[in-house]
Amino acid sequence: MAEPTTLTAGPGPAPAARRLSAYAHTARLARGLLRTARPRQWVKNLLVVAAPAAAGQLADRHTLLRLAVVCALFTAASAAVYLVNDARDAEADRAHPVKRLRPVAAGEVPAPLAYTTGALLAGAAVTGAALACTPMTAVLIAAYLAMQLAYCLRLKHVLVVDLAVVATGFLMRAMVGGVALDIPLSRWFLLTTAFGALFMVAAKRYSEAVQPTGRDGRTRALLTEYTAGYLRFVWQLAAGGAVLGYCLWALEGGGSATGGALLPWRQLSMAAFILGVLRYAVFADRGTAGAPEDVVLRDRPLAVIGLAWLAVYALAVTGL
Known part of the structure; x- marks a missing residue:
């Protein structure tokens, strides 16, 4: 008499396939975070060279290296603001024909992850400025972050003040290079x-x-x-x-x-x-x-x- 056949469940996904799926998911999140950080907007951070250029102090290699560091730190700070802003505005962005495609609004990046990444970048920007530049550079970047977060939470809804806050963000970018190099800022x-x-x-x-x-x-x-x-x-x-x-x-x-x-x-x-x-x-x-x-x-x-x-x-x- 033949022994009864025992039915068993098929094998699960191979470890290699699971790892590949995890890598693909991580890559999608990384791409989504990068898009949320607005790489095309980073060109604005080149304004950090404005004050040293106006003072004619771009010939020194040490100066250029310091400016590259400041530009990277301000880029991290501005990326943090974009991440927090998109996480907070995700619901409203879904009603916009273009902004609904932003990674957080589209569901590609979870809002908590955007908040966390933004907080880490903000902390790294301020800490890096304090360690690699002058204390006033860290203060200016911290002030920029505080002002932009206030803008995200409330000031964007205040008539005229919203224009002043965004314009001041550009002004801070232009000031930070001079502050980092202790260059007096001309009134003009x-x-x-x-x-x-x-x-x-x-x-x-x-x-x-x-x-x-x-x-x-x-x-x-x-x-x-x-x-x-x-x-x-x-x-x-x-x-x-x-x-x-x-x-x-x-x-x-x-x-x-x-x-x-x-x-x-x-x-x-x-x-x-x-x-x-x-x-x-x-x-x-x-x-x-x-x-x-x-x-x-x-x-x-x-x-x-x-x-x-x-x-x-x-x-x-x-x-x-």
């Missing part, structure tokens, strides 16, 4: 940077306000309280303030070449700076400056003007 540098930042922020808000998808207020409630005319007034006022501050810096050196310089480069740099502002204002006026990084990186005439300004400005700072 601060004035031009502050108004220039407000110009770009107000132009971005104006572009969002005039776009059909931006008027429902679901993802940026204050757009229903601002009028397009008011935002236009703000970016025009800020553009004028930036030009005025820059011209005052340029004219401060006198009207002719001095100190052995071949030409009055400070005064000549005004032409390129004003052209750059006017070129960017074209996109602001059309309502297509909603993504400043796209305008700066993709518009070829603006890039040429920027390179021309950079060359003349370098000659002005070095006194050649």
Whole structure:
């Protein structure tokens, strides 16, 4: 008589397959976190070289190394803010035709993981600044984080204050390089940077306000309280303030070449700076400056003007 056949469950997934699945899941989370940290926005952190460049102190290798460290630390701080912001705004972002594709809103990255990663990056940025730079650098980065977190929690809903906070974030980026290297910050540098930042922020808000998808207020409630005319007034006022501050810096050196310089480069740099502002204002006026990084990186005439300004400005700072 044949013995009865015993039925047993089939073998589970092979260990190699389980490991491969775990690696794939981890890779997806890592890609999602990276996208949430907004790599395309990191170009803004190059502003950390603004103050040392304005002071003509970029020739030293030690200075460049310190600036690279500061840029990395500020990138970590700004990435932390993006992670926390997206985790907090995930529900509202799901109502937006574009923002719903963000990893946290789309469910690719759990909100608790985004919060945790953001907290770790913020702590690393402040600690790294305290250890590798000056104490004031750590204080400035901590102040930036506190201000941006306050913006995420409350200030983004306060009329006018939201514009000032975002513009101040750009100003802090421009200041931190000078603070890290103990370089005195010129009043004209601060004035031009502050108004220039407000110009770009107000132009971005104006572009969002005039776009059909931006008027429902679901993802940026204050757009229903601002009028397009008011935002236009703000970016025009800020553009004028930036030009005025820059011209005052340029004219401060006198009207002719001095100190052995071949030409009055400070005064000549005004032409390129004003052209750059006017070129960017074209996109602001059309309502297509909603993504400043796209305008700066993709518009070829603006890039040429920027390179021309950079060359003349370098000659002005070095006194050649």
